[in-house]
Amino acid sequence: MKMTSATMVDDEEELHQALADDIISANGKEVLDNIYQKVLRKKLTERSEASIQVSEFTVNAEDPQCINEDEEAAEEPSTQPEHPGDTLTKEETERIQREVAFEKTSKEVSRWQSVVLQNQKAEQLVFPLNQEPSGPKRMEKVVAGWKAQTPLEQELFSLLHMNKQPLHDPVLTPTEEACLRAMSLEEAKIRRRTPKSQSSTVLL
Template sequence: DDGDGERRHQKLLEAISALGGKKRKKLAERTEAGLQVSEFGISAKGAGEKINLADLVNPVKKVTPLTKVKKQLNKLQETSSVELPLSKEESQKIQRIVSYKHTSEEISRWDDVVKENRKAEQLVFPLNDQPLKPAPIEDAMVSWKASTPLEMEIFSILHKNKQPINDPLLTPLEEASLKAMSLEEAKERRAELQKARALQSYYEAKARREKKIKSKKYVYYTPISIGGHHSPF
């Protein structure tokens, strides 16, 4: 009775489907266990044969779309990907980190010295106490170079007349006063004296040159009478 009822129900469904004008494809349905072993279904019933591992592996060995996709994925994993370049902010951050480490290593070398100085009750710095003595102007003239037109003119005059290269820059009285001053005051005073001597020598050389030029040139004015008036021309 149950089998007849199912067949009648199936025929009724087919008749209803035929009314639509299109016959639907009938899907095959499995109603009993089969003897074929596959990865989708395993049946233990049959002619008394047992399931072997080879029966389960054989379907996997066959080429299926999934195995092709798997091979493609393996190829993609094997190929080395190109890394993207770092951004400007990241590269600058790395440079700062490297610079900080390098600077820390350089500074850490003086940690022992700093600790000893902190523990010491008194720090003594050995300064070379050399007597203050102005350098000869010959040494200054060798390393000095004129940069402005006025300096070039002064330099040419001093070089031409040998003044004050051969003369002492400071008098004994000035040297004694410099020794009585402090280091900073002596440097300032020495610079002022050197500048004053250079200007004095420049003006003296300029006056001698103008006097020499005037002694070679004479201007004569011959009076000419024009209409009762005397003209120097």
């Protein structure tokens, strides 16, 4: 007996139908539940687990803005410190400031260490220290600390030096001292006995 292709198809359909009837009649419901659970577990796994192979069916193209926001967030640098211990607390900052201020003050105080030791070794201290004597000052001390600055002052001082005029108000002028040296002993005695006004007229 020769079998055609149509007869083979009919036989396969009958076999498939008979197998399906047996499954449903025996444990059909249990088998279908198991298949459904496996399919559901597979779908959940595809959604939650990361994989190198990405299926195009799992990509959601309805909201492309979300993808752009994720890319921008990845490009922006993070403002949070990489190491949490890098940030200093308020107490640590104040402690560092106190240490710096202490070192600066110690350097300033160490400059007076020699003065303190000198005062400790002194037998007696009279305060205020380094007090200037009261009363009028001599012209020599006043002029010694003063210098000619303006052109007029410099010119006046140069004229005084050229004419040998006194700068510190001495008793005798340089000219009088030179004349006194040229005098004889007797003339010098007479010069000293007479008043200064009369001696000046005698010299002239």
